[in-house]
Every structure is written in structure tokens, then in C-alpha cells.
Amino acid sequence: MPRTLSVIKADIGGFVGHSAMHPEVEELGRERLRDAVESGMLIDAQAHSCGDDLFLIMSHDHGQDAEVVHHFAWDLFVAGTEVAKKLHLYGAGQDLLVDAFSGNIKGAGPGSAELEYEERPSEPVIVFMADKTSAGAFNLPFYKMFADPFNTAGLVIAEPLHSGFSFEVHDVKEHKKIVLNCPEEIYDLLVFIGSPARYAIKRVVNRATGEIASVSSTDKLSLIAGRYVGKDDPAAIVRCQGAFPAVGEVLEPFTTAWIVEGFMRGSHYGPLMPVSLGDAHPARFDGPPRLVALGFQIADGKLIGPRDMFDDPSFNNVRQEANDVADQLRKHGPFEPHRLPLDEMEYTTMPAVAAKMSDRWAEM
Numbered sequence: 001m002p003r004t005l006s007v008i009k010a011d012i013g014g015f016v017g018h019s020a021m022h023p024e025v026e027e028l029g030r031e032r033l034r035d036a037v038e039s040g041m042l043i044d045a046q047a048h049s050c051g052d053d054l055f056l057i058m059s060h061d062h063g064q065d066a067e068v069v070h071h072f073a074w075d076l077f078v079a080g081t082e083v084a085k086k087l088h089l090y091g092a093g094q095d096l097l098v099d100a101f102s103g104n105i106k107g108a109g110p111g112s113a114e115l116e117y118e119e120r121p122s123e124p125v126i127v128f129m130a131d132k133t134s135a136g137a138f139n140l141p142f143y144k145m146f147a148d149p150f151n152t153a154g155l156v157i158a159e160p161l162h163s164g165f166s167f168e169v170h171d172v173k174e175h176k177k178i179v180l181n182c183p184e185e186i187y188d189l190l191v192f193i194g195s196p197a198r199y200a201i202k203r204v205v206n207r208a209t210g211e212i213a214s215v216s217s218t219d220k221l222s223l224i225a226g227r228y229v230g231k232d233d234p235a236a237i238v239r240c241q242g243a244f245p246a247v248g249e250v251l252e253p254f255t256t257a258w259i260v261e262g263f264m265r266g267s268h269y270g271p272l273m274p275v276s277l278g279d280a281h282p283a284r285f286d287g288p289p290r291l292v293a294l295g296f297q298i299a300d301g302k303l304i305g306p307r308d309m310f311d312d313p314s315f316n317n318v319r320q321e322a323n324d325v326a327d328q329l330r331k332h333g334p335f336e337p338h339r340l341p342l343d344e345m346e347y348t349t350m351p352a353v354a355a356k357m358s359d360r361w362a363e364m
């Protein structure tokens with residue numbers, strides 16, 4: 001029977017502002033997960049935070065989209081919101097967009113990445129947790145991990161990777177999906193995933209074995225709610241070694257400070273900075289966007305770890321690069337390309353300003 005690793009996450013209140021999560025909220029998450037493991041509902045579980053988002057990492061046998069797991073996560077977020085309200089944390093319950101749970105957490109606000117897999121004798125996985133960025137932020141790194149031989153040597157020299165990977169891409173606006181096979185459809189793939197605000201990689205599969213290599217949360221909060229209410233701050237799970245890229249090949253794409261959307265007010269582009277858990281508290285202009293990588297060995301469903309993978313001086317250069325890119329972009333102030341194009345903005349005064357100025361525009 002396949003095993004499932006679920007990462008379900010939400011922003012239920014920030015401390016201070018949008019910069020981090022309050023320890024009391026995180027502790028409530030840990031307590032509830034401990035209870036769920038003791039009751040036998042989960043095999044193992046951990047709660048971690050990146051910025052103002054709480055990530056529940058849950059190992060279980062219920063399969064993906066299991067109501068029992070989703071309902072449990074929803075109730076935990078509702079309880080966490082009560083703590084956030086008591087402490088007057090910022091934006092308490094901001095990702096809980098519906099009044100009551102109705103079977104699945106998808107479409108209710110929280111993000112989810114769920115991996116169904118047959119556990120290998122050694123099962124290394126990396127759970128990525130991002131803050132101040134959006135669903136498509138993994139497009140470029142996933143491309144490099146699974147399709148770029150200059151990043152992943154295994155595509156060239158390791159037999160189990162040599163047939164390539166297939167990419168399931170979601171159109172987050174039209175709610176459609178497509179599967180593209182690499183390497184032969186690389187150019188077609190890039191047409192779509194090069195536009196990450198609309199097309200996001202949901203799943204990557206090893207073509208030789210059919211095994212899922214990675215999954216990400218692709219739900220755009222803004223579109224779920226019909227308006228911009230959050231920055232979606234995605235999660236991803238990547239399996240490593242064997243028929244998948246090695247751990248170092250999975251982390252290598254993050255040695256460049258890729259520019260992603262989601263900086264200040266969810267309305268600016270900024271560099272994605274890979275950091276340790278201890279540095280996952282974006283404060284400068286509510287950023288720059290952060291990414292944490294937690295490594296686990298899974299042993300009979302138990303989460304052995306985490307190892308804080310970006311807690312490594314070999315990522316110092318990219319962190320410096322991220323600061324340099326942030327400095328340069330910040331100088332643009334309210335101008336694009338630092339500010340997002342109008343149709344991507346989380347906040348905009350344009351309708352009100354346009355209405356106020358409507359009778360001042362003249363034909364020319």
C-alpha cells in the first residue's frame with residue numbers, strides 16, 4: 001500500500017506584522033500533531049514555520065485528498081487562529097477563506113502538496129517551505145532539477161534518470177492541466193512554465209519508473225477567493241537519490257537568487273533567498289522572499305530529521321546575491337519591474353484613482 005506525505009500550510013496570523021509566526025501558535029500545531037500521532041491517525045508529523053506561514057508535515061496511510069487528514073489540518077488552523085486572535089497577531093485567520101470545512105482543504109485557502117509513494121529501503125526527501133512568494137516560484141528550480149543536465153549530472157550519467165521526466169503543468173487561471181515529456185518537449189514546456197504567474201508545475205514523474213519525483217502546492221489564494229487576499233507562499237516535496245536527482249542536485253538550483261513575485265504587499269518582484277530555519281523571518285520591505293529546505297530520511301513512515309539543508313556556508317554567495325538584487329530592485333520604488341504589472345497586483349488603488357480622475361482625461 002502506498003504511503004502518503006502531506007504538507008498542508010496556511011498563514012493564520014503574523015508576529016510581528018507579516019514577518020514570522022508566534023511561538024505559541026507553532027506550539028499549538030506541534031501539540032495537535034503529537035496527539036494525532038499518539039492516536040494512530042498519523043504515523044509521524046512535524047510543524048515548522050517559514051515567515052508567517054505554518055507548515056504541517058504529515059506522514060500517514062490515508063492517501064492524498066484524505067478527508068480525515070484535511071479536516072484535522074483545517075481544525076488545527078482554526079484553533080491556531082483563535083490563539084492568533086487572542087494575541088492580536090496580524091491577519092489572524094487570513095488564509096481561512098470559507099466558514100466551514102467541506103471535505104477537502106483545496107479551495108478553502110490553505111495550500112497542500114501531497115506525495116503518494118512506495119517507500120524505498122532508503123527514502124531521502126526534501127520539503128521546501130517558502131514565504132513571500134507565489135505558486136509558480138518552483139517552476140524554474142524544478143526545470144533545472146529535472147530537465148537541465150548542467151544542473152543535474154544524473155540526467156546524463158545515471159541510467160535511472162536518463163529517460164527524463166514528465167511535468168504536469170497547471171493553468172491556474174483556466175483550471176486545466178497538461179503533461180509534457182522532457183527532454184523532447186523542453187521548448188514547449190518552457191513556453192508555459194516561463195510564465196509562472198499563470199502556469200505552475202504541480203508534479204514531476206520519472207518516465208522510466210512512473211514514480212512521482214516531486215509535488216508542489218499550486219493553489220493561488222487570490223484566485224480561490226476571486227480577489228487578491230494572500231501571497232500563497234508555496235510548499236514542495238522532492239524525492240532524492242536512486243531514480244531521482246541526488247540531494248545536491250535538488251539544492252543546486254537555489255545557488256542563484258531567482259526573481260519571484262510576492263515581495264512587499266504581495267505586489268513586488270524580489271529575489272528568492274535560501275535560508276536556514278533561523279533566518280526564515282523576512283523583515284526588510286517584508287522580504288526578501290525566503291525558502292527553507294528540510295531534509296528527511298523516511299523510515300517506515302517515520303520522519304527522521306529534519307536536517308536544515310540551507311544551513312550551509314556554501315549558500316552564502318546566493319544570500320549575498322539576493323541582498324544585492326533586492327538593493328537594486330528596491331531603487332525602482334513604485335515602478336515596474338519591481339512593482340508587479342497591474343493585473344498581478346495583490347493590492348491596487350488603480351480603480352479608485354481611475355474613478356477619481358475619470359473626468360480629467362481628455363481625447364488627444
Ligand SMILES: [Mg+2]
Nearest residue numbers: 052053131233
Ligand atoms: Mg506568508
